[in-house]
Structures are given as structure tokens and as C-alpha cells.
Amino acid sequence: xxxxxxxxxxxxxxxxxxxxxxxxxxxxxxxxxxxxxxxxxxxxxxxxxxxxxxxxxxxxxxxxxxxxxxxxxxxxxxxxxxxxxxxxxxxxxxxxxxxxxxxxxxxxxxxxxxxxxxxxxxxxxxxxxxxxxxxxxxxxxxxxxxxxxxxxxxxxxxxxxxxxxxxxxxxxxxxxxxxxxxxxxxxxxxxxxxxxxxxxxxxxxxxxxxxxxxxxxxxxxxxxxxxxxx
Numbered sequence: 001x002x003x004x005x006x007x008x009x010x011x012x013x014x015x016x017x018x019x020x021x022x023x024x025x026x027x028x029x030x031x032x033x034x035x036x037x038x039x040x041x042x043x044x045x046x047x048x049x050x051x052x053x054x055x056x057x058x059x060x061x062x063x064x065x066x067x068x069x070x071x072x073x074x075x076x077x078x079x080x081x082x083x084x085x086x087x088x089x090x091x092x093x094x095x096x097x098x099x100x101x102x103x104x105x106x107x108x109x110x111x112x113x114x115x116x117x118x119x120x121x122x123x124x125x126x127x128x129x130x131x132x133x134x135x136x137x138x139x140x141x142x143x144x145x146x147x148x149x150x151x152x153x154x155x156x157x158x159x160x161x162x163x164x165x166x167x168x169x170x171x172x173x174x175x176x177x178x179x180x181x182x183x184x185x186x187x188x189x190x191x192x193x194x195x196x197x198x199x200x201x202x203x204x205x206x207x208x209x210x211x212x213x214x215x216x217x218x219x220x221x222x223x224x225x226x227x228x229x230x
Contacts, residue, residue: 021227025185026197026206028226032219033209037068038162041075047166050085052132053124057089059158060116060150064109068212074104078117086130089121116149123148136167161207171200174207181210184220 038045043054057078061071081100083089089097097114106113127147128134138144145156157175164173172195174182179189187210188194194210195203213220 022187022197024227024230025187025223028223028230029185029209029213030198030202030205031226032223033205033212036162036205036208037062037072037158038204040069040072042079043075045162045166047133049131049133052163053086053089053130054079054084055159055162056120056124056132056145056148056151057083057117059155059162060120060148061106061113062158063150063152063155064113066106066108068215070105074101074106077101077104077106083117086121086124089117090125092118094118113150120148120150161211162204165201165204171195172203172207174203174210177214178207178210181212181214181220185210185213185223 038055038058041054041058043051043058045051045055054075058071058075061074062068064071077100078089078097081092081096081103083092083097083100094114097117098110101107101110101113124130124132135141135144142156142160145151145159146153148155151159154177157173157177160167160170160173161175161178164170172191174191174194178194179191182189182194187197194206198206213223
């Protein structure tokens with residue numbers, strides 16, 4: 001009769017316990033995040049020029065050293081003011097962009113950001129006819145994104161984190177800041193393992209929640225406390 005080595009049995013039990021705890025933490029996190037930053041900004045992500053452009057605008061705004069809720073509010077204000085695609089953004093005056101950003105509470109960086117958004121819209125029109133799907137065909141889309149004013153490594157992470165559901169070649173996209181959040185919550189700091197804890201559709205939400213946890217100590221503490229109670 002075959003016998004199980006005690007150490008192997010212990011390892012399996014430990015892994016099962018860890019996964020159960022990870023599942024509780026993730027469940028608690030998603031209950032607090034509820035929606036991606038894109039959804040909060042009113043962006044219904046689809047593989048269309050306007051939808052992808054709005055995600056690029058949000059990535060630009062979230063890249064600054066400003067609270068995420070203010071960046072989201074500013075994105076909504078721009079879209080509500082009619083700047084919903086690269087052509088309408090380029091047509092808007094510098095002052096119209098400043099006013100919309102200010103209405104959304106994005107006052108510290110409003111003038112500089114207005115300039116970047118205008119220049120970025122013109123660049124998108126000139127190089128890709130306003131369609132980021134053409135950028136997707138580049139040999140290195142992540143590098144190409146950084147040609148846009150205001151989009152550096154952080155902005156690239158934010159954009160690709162958001163569009164991974166419609167650009168599956170980037171799935172799972174769990175960037176450096178999200179992995180910081182995973183470590184804070186005691187979760188595996190590996191994109192594939194994190195993606196395995198949720199459905200494919202939920203990975204962008206999980207990644208945004210992990211970023212939130214990395215930036216918000218009280219939120220992370222609340223998630224861990226809820227997981228302990230579950």
C-alpha cells in the first residue's frame with residue numbers, strides 16, 4: 001500500500017491554505033474596488049478609436065502625482081465637455097481643456113496637461129489617423145505609447161492594464177505598482193498567479209484594486225481585516 005510522505009502532505013496542505021487565504025483577500029479587495037478606473041471615468045472599453053483614445057487620456061491624467069479620484073473626475077469632465085476622441089480634443093482650445101480639467105478638480109497640473117493633451121491628439125491624428133489600433137500593430141506598442149506627451153512608463157502601464165481585456169496579447173498585465181499592492185496584501189507577486197485567482201474578465205479590476213491597495217494604506221488594512229473575518 002502506497003504511503004504519503006509527511007512533508008509532501010504538509011506542503012499540499014500549506015498550498016491549499018495559502019490559496020484559500022488568497023481567495024479571501026482577493027474577494028475582499030474586489031468588493032471595495034467594485035469598478036476599474038476606466039469604468040469610473042465613464043469609459044466603456046471597446047476596440048474602437050474613441051474608446052481607446054479615452055483610455056489614453058485617462059492614463060495621462062492618472063500618471064501625475066495626484067489622487068486617482070481627481071484624475072478620474074477630470075477625465076469625466078473632459079469627456080462631458082465633448083472631448084471624447086482625438087479630433088475633438090485637437091479642435092478644443094487650450095483654455096477649453098484647462099476649464100474642463102479645472103471643473104474636474106485637476107487644477108495643479110491643468111495648464112501643462114492641457115498642452116500635452118492637445119499635442120498628443122495632434123500626434124495621434126498625424127501618425128495613426130486618430131486610431132490607436134494602428135499603434136497596436138507596431139513592433140513594440142508599449143514603446144510607441146511613450147511617444148505621446150505625458151505618457152511615460154507609468155502611463156503605459158495604466159493604459160495596457162486597462163486594455164488587456166480587448167488586447168489579449170497583453171494579458172495578464174499586472175504592472176509594478178499592482179505587484180506592490182499584491183505584496184502589501186500578502187498575495188503572490190506574479191502576474192500569472194494573480195490572474196489565476198479571478199476570471200479573465202476580472203483581471204483589469206483586480207490590477208486596479210491592487211494599485212489602489214499600494215497607494216492607500218487604510219484601504220489595504222481594511223481589505224486584510226475583511227479577509228480575516230471571512
